[in-house]
Amino acid sequence: MTSAERVRPFRCEGRISMVARSPRNLFALIVLLGAYATAAFLVATRPGATLSADERTVIRLAHWQIEAGPREAIDAVIARYEELNPAVRVEQVTVPGSLFKQWLRTQLIGGNATDIIEFGSFWGGVNDIPPRFFDPITREVEAPNHYNRGTSLEGVPWRDTFRDGLNTPDAYIENLSNYFAVTLTMTTMRAFYNPELLLAITGSAKPPTSYREVRELTIKLADYNQRTGQKVTLYAGSQFTGETLMIDRITTYSGLGLSMYNDRFREQGTKPRDSTLEYLRGRWNFDHPALRDALELAREGAAGMRPGFQQLGREAAVQEFMRSQTVMIITGTWDATSLRKLAPFELTVEEFPWPKQGDGKFTDESWGPYSEGAGGTTAAFYLNKASQHKEVALDFMRFMTSVEGNGIFVEKSGWLPSVREVEVPDYAKAYMPHFAGYSARLSIMRGYGNETRDVWSRQLHRLISPNGSVDSFLEAFRPEFREALVRDLQTDLRNVYLSLRRDLAPLTALAMLDLLEDGDAHRESSRRDRESSQTIIEAKLYEAEFVLPLGPAMNTLP
Amino acid sequence: MVSIYLSKEAWIRLNELPPPDGAQSQRERDFCTAVVILDQQPLTEGRLDDVEKRLQGLIAADDGDEIAWAAQYLQGRIWQIYRAVPDVTKAAGSYRRLIARADAGHWAGLARTKLAVLTLYVIPAESRQARIEAAAALIEGTDDGITVRDLHRLLAGAIMFFNLPPGQALEHLLAADQFGGLTGNQGADQLVQIAELAWDAEQPELSARYYERLREEYPRDARTFLHDQRRAGAAVPLRREDLNGR
Numbered sequence: 001m002t003s004a005e006r007v008r009p010f011r012c013e014g015r016i017s018m019v020a021r022s023p024r025n026l027f028a029l030i031v032l033l034g035a036y037a038t039a040a041f042l043v044a045t046r047p048g049a050t051l052s053a054d055e056r057t058v059i060r061l062a063h064w065q066i067e068a069g070p071r072e073a074i075d076a077v078i079a080r081y082e083e084l085n086p087a088v089r090v091e092q093v094t095v096p097g098s099l100f101k102q103w104l105r106t107q108l109i110g111g112n113a114t115d116i117i118e119f120g121s122f123w124g125g126v127n128d129i130p131p132r133f134f135d136p137i138t139r140e141v142e143a144p145n146h147y148n149r150g151t152s153l154e155g156v157p158w159r160d161t162f163r164d165g166l167n168t169p170d171a172y173i174e175n176l177s178n179y180f181a182v183t184l185t186m187t188t189m190r191a192f193y194n195p196e197l198l199l200a201i202t203g204s205a206k207p208p209t210s211y212r213e214v215r216e217l218t219i220k221l222a223d224y225n226q227r228t229g230q231k232v233t234l235y236a237g238s239q240f241t242g243e244t245l246m247i248d249r250i251t252t253y254s255g256l257g258l259s260m261y262n263d264r265f266r267e268q269g270t271k272p273r274d275s276t277l278e279y280l281r282g283r284w285n286f287d288h289p290a291l292r293d294a295l296e297l298a299r300e301g302a303a304g305m306r307p308g309f310q311q312l313g314r315e316a317a318v319q320e321f322m323r324s325q326t327v328m329i330i331t332g333t334w335d336a337t338s339l340r341k342l343a344p345f346e347l348t349v350e351e352f353p354w355p356k357q358g359d360g361k362f363t364d365e366s367w368g369p370y371s372e373g374a375g376g377t378t379a380a381f382y383l384n385k386a387s388q389h390k391e392v393a394l395d396f397m398r399f400m401t402s403v404e405g406n407g408i409f410v411e412k413s414g415w416l417p418s419v420r421e422v423e424v425p426d427y428a429k430a431y432m433p434h435f436a437g438y439s440a441r442l443s444i445m446r447g448y449g450n451e452t453r454d455v456w457s458r459q460l461h462r463l464i465s466p467n468g469s470v471d472s473f474l475e476a477f478r479p480e481f482r483e484a485l486v487r488d489l490q491t492d493l494r495n496v497y498l499s500l501r502r503d504l505a506p507l508t509a510l511a512m513l514d515l516l517e518d519g520d521a522h523r524e525s526s527r528r529d530r531e532s533s534q535t536i537i538e539a540k541l542y543e544a545e546f547v548l549p550l551g552p553a554m555n556t557l558p
Numbered sequence: 559m560v561s562i563y564l565s566k567e568a569w570i571r572l573n574e575l576p577p578p579d580g581a582q583s584q585r586e587r588d589f590c591t592a593v594v595i596l597d598q599q600p601l602t603e604g605r606l607d608d609v610e611k612r613l614q615g616l617i618a619a620d621d622g623d624e625i626a627w628a629a630q631y632l633q634g635r636i637w638q639i640y641r642a643v644p645d646v647t648k649a650a651g652s653y654r655r656l657i658a659r660a661d662a663g664h665w666a667g668l669a670r671t672k673l674a675v676l677t678l679y680v681i682p683a684e685s686r687q688a689r690i691e692a693a694a695a696l697i698e699g700t701d702d703g704i705t706v707r708d709l710h711r712l713l714a715g716a717i718m719f720f721n722l723p724p725g726q727a728l729e730h731l732l733a734a735d736q737f738g739g740l741t742g743n744q745g746a747d748q749l750v751q752i753a754e755l756a757w758d759a760e761q762p763e764l765s766a767r768y769y770e771r772l773r774e775e776y777p778r779d780a781r782t783f784l785h786d787q788r789r790a791g792a793a794v795p796l797r798r799e800d801l802n803g804r
Contacts, residue, residue, distance in 0.1 A: 128563070131562045131563045131564060132563075132564065164778065167742065167778075256795065257795045260795035260796070260797065261795065261796065261797060261798050262797075262798065262801075263754075263797050263801070264718055264719070264721070264801055265715065265718050265719075265751065266718065266724075266750065266751045266754035266755050266758070266797075267747050267750055267751060267754075268750055268754070268781045268784060283798070367794075367795045371780035371783060373778070373780060374777070374778035374779075374780070435780055436780065436783055436786075437780060437783055438780075438783060438784065438795075439780050439781055439783075497639060500639050501601070501639060501640060502563075502597075504596065504597075504632070504635055504639075505560050505565060505593050505594070505596050505597035506560055506561050506562065506563055506597075508560075508593050508628060508632065509560035509561040509593060510561045511628070511664060512624065512628065513561060515624055515664075528704055529741065529744075531668060532704060532707075532708050532711075532740075532744075533744060535671045535672070535675065535708055535712065536708075536711060536712070536715070536744070538639075538672070538675050539675050539678065539679065539712055539715055539716070540715075542675060542676075542678070542679035542680055543679060543715075543719050545679070545680075546679050546719075555721075557685075557686055557720070558684070558685045558686070
C-alpha cells in the first residue's frame with residue numbers, strides 16, 4: 001500500500017466529520033445535492049430527453065446575435081412555426097460572438113452541437129468546419145420553398161428567393177462547390193443622430209445632407225459648446241466606430257480616384273494586391289494629392305471625436321450617444337434596434353454624407369457618390385451534419401427564410417430582410433443599401449494586410465492628435481510602409497501557394513469522379529470553373545513574383 | 559472524401575482497404591495513395607519524394623490511361639508549386655510531354671494553361687512581346703473551348719500587366735467572351751474589362767454594349783454607374799495616361 005492510499009480514507013473521514021460538525025456546512029451540502037438533483041431532473045425531463053412527457057421532435061438553433069431584436073424575433077418565428085407544426089419544438093441557443101467560435105468547435109467535436117448553426121468564414125482558421133460538420137444544401141435550395149405557397153415567390157427556387165440569390169461566400173462555398181447555408185438579413189452602415197441636440201445646436205433637427213453641411217455643423221457645435229460650457233462631440237468615438245468605421249471609410253472613399261488612376265486591369269479600381277504592385281513599380285505614393293486630401297479629411301474626422309477615442313471600446317461610443325454627449329454615432333445597422341430601444345430620444349437615421357467633390361477644401365479628389373452595392377445578405381445558418389432531425393431542421397430553415405418567416409423576423413427585430421418581397425418597415429427604409437455610385441475596391445488603411453495595418457495603428461496618432469499633421473504622420477509612416485507592404489505581399493503569396501496546394505488533391509479527385517461517374521453536369525461545370533479560376537489566380541501570383549525583385553525597373557522592360 | 563477536403567478520413571479509409579487484387583487495382587491504389595498523401599499535413603519534402611516516386615512509377619508503366627496522364631500532370635504541379643525550391647523547367651517539361659499526347663484530353667488542357675502561365679511570367683524570354691507570342695502559340699492545337707477561353711484570358715491579363723497596347727488585350731477578351739461560360743465576379747469583371755478596354759481603344763459603342771450587358775446580366779453590379787456618368791457627360795475619374803487611358 002502506498003502512502004497516498006493509506007492516507008485517503010483518513011482524509012475522507014475527516015472531511016465528513018468536519019461537515020457533520022458544522023450545521024452550516026451540512027446545510028450547504030444539502031443545498032448542493034438539491035441543486036444537483038433539480039438540474040438532473042430538468043435535464044432528464046426536458047423536451048426530447050429520455051424522461052420527457054413532451055413527445056415533440058426537438059431541434060435547436062445556435063447564433064451569436066445577442067443585440068436587442070434578433071433573439072425576440074427568432075422567438076416569434078419559432079412560435080409561428082410551432083403553431084404550424086405542433087409536433088416540433090424549436091429551441092434557441094444564444095452565445096456571445098466573442099465566445100462563439102471556440103464554443104462551436106467544442107460542441108461540434110463533442111457531438112453536442114445544435115441542429116442549425118450560425119457560422120461565418122470571416123472568423124478565419126475555420127475552413128475545415130463546413131466540409132467536416134455541415135451538410136451541403138445545394139439540392140434543397142434549387143427547389144422551391146413550400147412555405148412560399150400563395151405568395152409571389154411560389155414555385156421560385158429557394159435560392160432565388162433571397163435578395164442576393166445566396167451569392168455570398170458564406171452561403172455558397174466556392175471551393176466546396178456547394179450551397180451550405182441560408183441567410184437571415186442584410187446590414188449597412190448608417191449615421192444615427194440625436195435630433196434634440198441637432199435642434200439645440202443648429203436650430204433644426206434635420207441632419208446634414210452634404211459634407212459641406214457637416215462642416216457647418218462642426219462650426220455651430222464649437223459655438224454651442226462655448227456658449228453652454230458643454231463638451232458635446234460631433235461623432236461618438238471608439239476604436240471601432242472611429243478608426244475602423246469612420247477614418248477607414250473616409251480614406252477609402254477619398255482614395256477612390258487613385259484606385260481608378262492605377263486601374264491597369266480595367267476593372268474600375270485596383271484590388272489590394274494590384275495596388276501593392278503599382279506601389280512597388282513606383283506608380284503612386286502617399287504624396288499623391290488624393291491621399292494627402294484623404295489624410296487631411298481623416299484628421300478632420302478624428303477632431304470630431306473625444307480625445308483618446310482609439311483606446312475606447314464600441315460600448316463606450318454607444319454610451320456617449322445615449323448620454324447625449326455626441327451628435328451622432330456611425331455604426332452598422334446591427335446596432336439599430338439596440339439604439340432605438342435604449343436611446344432616451346427619438347433618433348434619426350441617415351446615410352452619412354461622405355465628402356464629395358464640391359464640398360470644399362480637400363475634396364477635389366473625392367469622387368462620389370459611393371455605392372453600397374445591392375445588399376449582400378448575411379447571418380448565415382448551416383445544417384449540422386450530425387443532426388438527428390435533418391428534415392425537420394431544414395424545414396425550419398425554409399420557414400425562417402420564407403416570406404412569412406422572414407417577415408416576422410424583420411417586424412420583430414427591426415433588421416433588414418434577406419428575402420425578396422418581404423416588406424421593409426418605413427423606419428428601416430433608411431438602412432437599405434444605396435446602389436448607384438462608384439464602387440470602392442480598396443481600403444488604403446486596412447486592405448493590404450496586418451503589417452501595414454499595424455503601421456497605420458502605430459503612427460495614426462501623429463495624424464489625428466491635436467498637435468499632429470499630415471506631414472509629421474507621413475515622415476514617420478513613409479519609411480515603414482514600404483517594408484510592411486512587402487511583408488504583407490509575401491504573406492499573401494504564401495497563402496496563395498497554400499490555397500493552390502490545398503485545392504489540387506480535391507480537384508484531381510473530382511476530375512476522376514467525373515470521368516468515372518458520368519452524369520453530374522453541375523458538379524463537372526463547377527469543377528471546371530474552379531480550375532479556370534485557379535489558373536487566373538496562379539497568373540496573378542506570378543505577376544507579383546515578377547514585380548517583387550524588379551520594382552520600378554518593370555517600367556523599362558524591353 | 560478527398561474531393562470534399564476530408565483527406566485525413568480518406569487516409570484512414572485507404573489504409574483499411576483489403577490488399578488490391580490485381581495489377582490494375584494496384585495501379586488505382588497507388589494513384590489514390592499519391593493524391594491522398596499530397597493532401598496530408600505536414601507535407602514534408604520526404605513525403606513529396608514518396609509521392610513523386612509513386613507518380614513516376616505510374617508514368618513509367620504508361621497504360622495510356624487517365625491515371626498516367628493525371629500522374630504526369632501532378633508531377634508538374636509538384637515541381638511547380640509544392641517543392642520548397644520550385645523547378646519550373648521540370649514542371650514545364652512535364653506539361654509539354656502531356657500536351658504532346660493527342661489523347662491526354664482534360665489533363666493536356668490543364669497542362670496547356672499552366673504552361674501558358676509559366677511562359678508568360680516565369681520562363682526567361684527576350685521581351686514582353688516574345689512572352690505573349692510564345693503563350694499565344696499554345697492556343698493552336700486544342701479545340702477544348704474552356705482551355706481556349708482561359709488561354710485568351712491569360713493573354714489579355716499579361717498584355718495589361720506588361721503595359722502593351724490595350725487593343726491586343728481587347729481582342730483576346732472578345733475571343734474569350736465568344737465562348738462564354740464565366741459566372742459570378744469573374745463574369746462581371748470580364749464584361750467591365752471589355753467595356754473599359756473598348757473605351758481606351760476609342761470604341762465607345764462597343765464599350766456601351768458591354769456595360770449594357772453588365773446591367774442586364776449582373777444587375778447587382780454597381781459599375782454601370784461610371785458608364786452612366788460618361789453618357790451624361792459628367793466628369794469621371796481617369797486612368798493614368800501611360801496605361802493608355804484617356
